[in-house]
Amino acid sequence: MHDVGEGILGKDTPYIDKSVDRDLEEYLAFRRCYEVLDPVVFDRLHRAFLLQFAQKNPGTFPEDARRIMAEIVKKFPMETFAFDAIERWDYVLYALEQYHERGNEKILVQVLRNQVKHLNILANELPGFGDEIWTWELASWANVFLKAHEGKWIEQKGVA
Numbered sequence: 001m002h003d004v005g006e007g008i009l010g011k012d013t014p015y016i017d018k019s020v021d022r023d024l025e026e027y028l029a030f031r032r033c034y035e036v037l038d039p040v041v042f043d044r045l046h047r048a049f050l051l052q053f054a055q056k057n058p059g060t061f062p063e064d065a066r067r068i069m070a071e072i073v074k075k076f077p078m079e080t081f082a083f084d085a086i087e088r089w090d091y092v093l094y095a096l097e098q099y100h101e102r103g104n105e106k107i108l109v110q111v112l113r114n115q116v117k118h119l120n121i122l123a124n125e126l127p128g129f130g131d132e133i134w135t136w137e138l139a140s141w142a143n144v145f146l147k148a149h150e151g152k153w154i155e156q157k158g159v160a
Contacts, residue, residue, distance in 0.1 A: 015091065015114050016155045020058045027053070027061060047072065052087070054080045081126040088115050088122070089133060109149045112142050 027049070034045050047068055053061070054072040061069070073080055095111035098104040120139055123130030130136070 015111075016157055020056075020060055023053055023056075023058060024060050027065065051076075051080065051083050055084065078126065081122060081129075084118070085122045085126050085129050085133070088118050091115055092119070105149060106153045109146065109153050110155055112146050113155075116142050116146065 054069040057069040095108040099108040
């Protein structure tokens with residue numbers, strides 16, 4: 001559900017280029033597409049879509065969306081952490097697959113550079129995540145891998 005906006009716009013946004021403006025653009029595309037549905041159906045989809053932005057609750061979003069995001073964070077804080085963890089872990093899994101199957105160090109370096117800090121925080125915030133997924137051993141390995149590739153393949157905004 002969370003990538004629907006990118007699909008409607010016909011473009012995937014690289015992690016380094018994600019911004020509040022792009023989030024709003026994706027959200028408005030989602031809303032234009034699905035707001036025509038029955039209000040009960042739209043409300044469910046709307047809430048599911050907004051889960052990805054709930055922790056940030058960007059001030060540029062419409063007031064009704066901001067109220068929903070505040071409600072999500074208040075009533076379902078662990079779900080917001082779980083969404084964030086799953087999305088970030090998925091980035092890492094893809095990069096690990098590319099590294100393992102194709103020897104692509106660049107994507108793994110770039111993904112880890114952007115995700116390790118967040119995953120470390122989530123390992124403390126989301127019960128079980130640090131015990132089962134982003135373990136101390138994996139986090140340590142990621143840091144060693146990044147240290148070995150320090151200064152390589154530095155990403156730049158707007159450059160794919």
